[in-house]
Amino acid sequence: MCGIVGYLGNEEACDILIDALKRLEYRGYDSAGIAIWDKGTINVGRRQGKVDELRKIVCDQNFRGNLGLAHTRWATHGMPSERNAHPHRSEDIVVVHNGIIENYIELKGRLQREGLSFHSDTDTEVIPHLITSYRRKGLSYIDAIREALNDLRGSFALGIISENENLLVAVKKESPLIVGIGDGAYYIASDAPAILDRTNRFIFLEDGDMAVISHNGVTLIDLEGNTIERKVQTVQWSG
Numbered sequence: 001m002c003g004i005v006g007y008l009g010n011e012e013a014c015d016i017l018i019d020a021l022k023r024l025e026y027r028g029y030d031s032a033g034i035a036i037w038d039k040g041t042i043n044v045g046r047r048q049g050k051v052d053e054l055r056k057i058v059c060d061q062n063f064r065g066n067l068g069l070a071h072t073r074w075a076t077h078g079m080p081s082e083r084n085a086h087p088h089r090s091e092d093i094v095v096v097h098n099g100i101i102e103n104y105i106e107l108k109g110r111l112q113r114e115g116l117s118f119h120s121d122t123d124t125e126v127i128p129h130l131i132t133s134y135r136r137k138g139l140s141y142i143d144a145i146r147e148a149l150n151d152l153r154g155s156f157a158l159g160i161i162s163e164n165e166n167l168l169v170a171v172k173k174e175s176p177l178i179v180g181i182g183d184g185a186y187y188i189a190s191d192a193p194a195i196l197d198r199t200n201r202f203i204f205l206e207d208g209d210m211a212v213i214s215h216n217g218v219t220l221i222d223l224e225g226n227t228i229e230r231k232v233q234t235v236q237w238s239g
């Protein structure tokens with residue numbers, strides 16, 4: 001269990017995400033990664049070791065864009081390595097995850113029989129492939145995510161982006177995740193201190209909540225697809 005951050009706004013995402021990730025370093029981790037969306041393409045960078053190692057290889061001209069995700073990993077399934085570092089990808093879908101998918105072996109078998117190939121030893125990689133699998137069956141992006149989540153047993157805080165959607169999707173179940181609301185910008189983070197220099201207005205997601213974030217705002221739904229309401233809370237920070 002380590003850290004997730006995400007950004008959707010009008011500024012360059014890369015430095016914002018790396019700075020926020022640095023503030024989650026205290027949680028401990030073994031590897032770090034980032035994904036930046038730019039006009040229908042997602043570039044992914046991953047590194048074993050420190051966030052500063054990741055910073056060295058990203059935030060150049062290949063990582064320009066106003067939407068992205070970043071992650072620090074504390075390995076639970078699959079050794080600490082670049083190959084197992086998040087984000088994990090399936091076609092256009094890119095996912096970061098904190099938590100444990102308890103039934104990943106069974107899901108992996110099912111997805112491999114459908115012809116999807118795996119590139120890591122993590123439990124997490126089943127998540128993007130499940131979403132791809134449901135999209136291939138004709139579901140919309142959001143419905144495919146919901147169906148995938150309903151197949152998972154275990155704990156998950158997730159950040160999800162797709163090359164085909166200018167959206168940041170966040171999901172929480174038994175792992176921490178908040179949504180930050182700034183001025184024309186939206187954030188997701190495992191905890192508030194990661195993004196308190198950017199905003200002090202937060203939605204504290206509850207278990208089973210899914211936030212669909214676009215430039216027009218945040219829509220919250222549950223895993224059955226019903227719209228839900230959560231208060232935006234202002235946090236006064238004295239630290």
Ligand code: GLU
Binds near residue numbers: 100
């Ligand atoms: N279970 C996932 C993995 O081992 C996520 C670990 C984490 O929460 O950092 O890759």
